[in-house]
Amino acid sequence: MNNKHVKRVDLIFxxxxxxxxxxxxxxxxxxxxxxxxxxxxxxxxxxxGFPTGLKWKYTxxxxxxxxxxxxxxxxxxxxTFKDREILxxxxxxxxxxxxxxxxxxxxxIGYVYLRGEYKFMIPKLNEHLDRFHKLMDEYNHNFRIxxxxxxxxxxxxxxxxxxxSIEGKRGEPRNxxxxxxxxxxxGKPTAINNVETLVHTVMIMKYGASxxxxxxTKDSRGSKVFSVSGDTPKAGIYELELGMSVDEFVDEFGDGxxxxxxxxxxxxxxxxxxxxxxxIIGFEGVPTGGSMKxxxxxxxxxxxxxxxxxxxxxxxxxxxxxxxxxxQQLLKGVEAVKRGDKNSKYLDELVKLAKTMKRASKxxxxxxxGNSFGSIVENFKEEIIY
Amino acid sequence: xxxxxxxxxxKELANKHGRTRESLIPILQDMVVHNRYLSRQDMVDVARExxxxxxxxxxxxxxxxxxxxxxxGKYVIRICKTISCAMKGKNDILxxxxxxxxxxxxxxxxxxxxxxxxxxxxxxCHKAPAMLINDTPYTELTPEKVTEILRExxxx
Numbered sequence: 001m002n003n004k005h006v007k008r009v010d011l012i013f014x015x016x017x018x019x020x021x022x023x024x025x026x027x028x029x030x031x032x033x034x035x036x037x038x039x040x041x042x043x044x045x046x047x048x049g050f051p052t053g054l055k056w057k058y059t060x061x062x063x064x065x066x067x068x069x070x071x072x073x074x075x076x077x078x079x080t081f082k083d084r085e086i087l088x089x090x091x092x093x094x095x096x097x098x099x100x101x102x103x104x105x106x107x108x109i110g111y112v113y114l115r116g117e118y119k120f121m122i123p124k125l126n127e128h129l130d131r132f133h134k135l136m137d138e139y140n141h142n143f144r145i146x147x148x149x150x151x152x153x154x155x156x157x158x159x160x161x162x163x164x165s166i167e168g169k170r171g172e173p174r175n176x177x178x179x180x181x182x183x184x185x186x187g188k189p190t191a192i193n194n195v196e197t198l199v200h201t202v203m204i205m206k207y208g209a210s211x212x213x214x215x216x217t218k219d220s221r222g223s224k225v226f227s228v229s230g231d232t233p234k235a236g237i238y239e240l241e242l243g244m245s246v247d248e249f250v251d252e253f254g255d256g257x258x259x260x261x262x263x264x265x266x267x268x269x270x271x272x273x274x275x276x277x278x279x280i281i282g283f284e285g286v287p288t289g290g291s292m293k294x295x296x297x298x299x300x301x302x303x304x305x306x307x308x309x310x311x312x313x314x315x316x317x318x319x320x321x322x323x324x325x326x327x328q329q330l331l332k333g334v335e336a337v338k339r340g341d342k343n344s345k346y347l348d349e350l351v352k353l354a355k356t357m358k359r360a361s362k363x364x365x366x367x368x369x370g371n372s373f374g375s376i377v378e379n380f381k382e383e384i385i386y
Numbered sequence: 387x388x389x390x391x392x393x394x395x396x397k398e399l400a401n402k403h404g405r406t407r408e409s410l411i412p413i414l415q416d417m418v419v420h421n422r423y424l425s426r427q428d429m430v431d432v433a434r435e436x437x438x439x440x441x442x443x444x445x446x447x448x449x450x451x452x453x454x455x456x457x458x459g460k461y462v463i464r465i466c467k468t469i470s471c472a473m474k475g476k477n478d479i480l481x482x483x484x485x486x487x488x489x490x491x492x493x494x495x496x497x498x499x500x501x502x503x504x505x506x507x508x509x510x511c512h513k514a515p516a517m518l519i520n521d522t523p524y525t526e527l528t529p530e531k532v533t534e535i536l537r538e539x540x541x542x
Contacts, residue, residue, distance in 0.1 A: 152451030168410035229511035
């Protein structure tokens with residue numbers, strides 16, 4: 001890559017001898033592991049960006065004898081496909097990250113919740129898991145991992161819905177608090193991390209927190225795996241240093257005619273061309289779980305918005321009214337405006353509804369519908385109306 | 387006395403996965419692999435085997451898209467309809483399949499060989515358009531490619 005601001009990194013997919021990492025962490029105090037991850041400033045790579053070290057610390061402080069580690073491999077955000085690639089290329093590192101987390105918080109059981117769409121990966125994952133368990137035995141690390149499959153429900157990527165699903169129930173998010181660190185899977189303290197986050201902890205254990213922090217910015221340390229799709233000649237998976245602007249990203253991945261970039265998938269934000277320069281991809285600007293979709297001038301942003309709303313209407317679990325009814329009304333609303341049955345002022349009403357959903361919905365799904373809705377309507381109003 | 391006809395598959399799967407609540411979804415998932423869908427009777431039988439209410443089984447099954455409670459074919463085709471696939475010609479792929487299998491979206495062929503459904507993002511956006519046939523993903527589809535793929539399935 002020639003662009004000096006878009007820096008390729010190769011940490012996530014770097015082959016690591018997990019045996020060495022295990023040896024190292026088995027000689028470390030659990031508290032020191034938490035501390036090292038805390039010092040790295042690593043934030044969760046699933047999208048929400050909660051500090052991983054804090055999550056582990058809180059879980060470790062709980063005085064329960066049974067605790068769990070859960071690897072969230074339910075990546076369902078439109079435009080995200082990096083976790084599959086990670087699990088395909090370096091599964092042993094994901095398991096190793098779970099073992100590190102287990103050691104850090106005092107958990108003996110881990111679950112990988114893999115989305116049903118990736119069921120074809122199970123035989124290979126099981127082979128790696130057998131090898132991993134043998135390695136655990138060698139180090140007398142009493143830690144076992146079980147793989148559970150989803151069944152085509154986007155909402156199960158929400159942590160508490162995911163717990164419900166593993167428990168054999170409808171994947172309906174729970175009220176928070178209590179947070180998973182206190183009461184998660186089966187009501188026990190649980191550290192739940194994204195696939196990529198867990199692999200980062202392996203690299204932090206290998207190279208140290210200070211080296212991890214050399215990459216990225218103050219608010220967004222390290223590197224991140226991006227899933228790039230849409231109108232780009234370079235669709236694919238790229239690990240990049242955090243801290244670049246959308247402009248720099250588009251220079252590298254655009255097709256020369258990029259008019260908007262959707263950062264963070266359907267639940268993320270739409271950045272129009274005029275804001276490429278000022279928008280940083282990261283926790284100080286627009287955060288992303290990795291999904292980067294480029295749209296060029298041939299695309300109708302009405303179609304994009306309609307597609308997202310259709311997605312949310314289907315994937316809302318239906319449990320809370322603001323999200324269930326809100327998604328349906330936003331979809332009907334933009335259709336009515338497009339048909340001309342409602343005038344353009346009605347869009348303002350819909351934006352208000354999306355804001356209400358943000359405040360009143362029970363979980364992240366309903367709370368984030370307004371991100372894409374608000375940013376697309378605000379920046380591409382004429383495309384929605386005409 | 388009510389006659390209870392043993393559901394061998396349910397028994398076998400309960401032996402394999404257990405009879406606690408967290409065994410429910412793995413059991414239902416395996417039943418779908420065997421029968422392609424969950425019949426009302428199957429759900430009642432699972433409820434009896436796990437000693438939970440049939441309403442709980444039905445409620446759980448109907449929550450999950452892949453736990454079909456309607457009759458499905460031996461091969462369930464799920465075409466991704468989310469934005470990247472929609473942008474890269476998903477509709478052409480859909481109409482090609484409809485033409486070849488002489489069926490519409492949402493239908494199952496009378497011989498119960500194929501079902502044709504849409505799915506939300508299946509995670510192959512960089513290789514759009516994509517679809518699943520049962521568990522197998524097919525990516526970078528073109529009308530020619532999908533014709534070729536279906537020809538193989540028709541022969542099976």
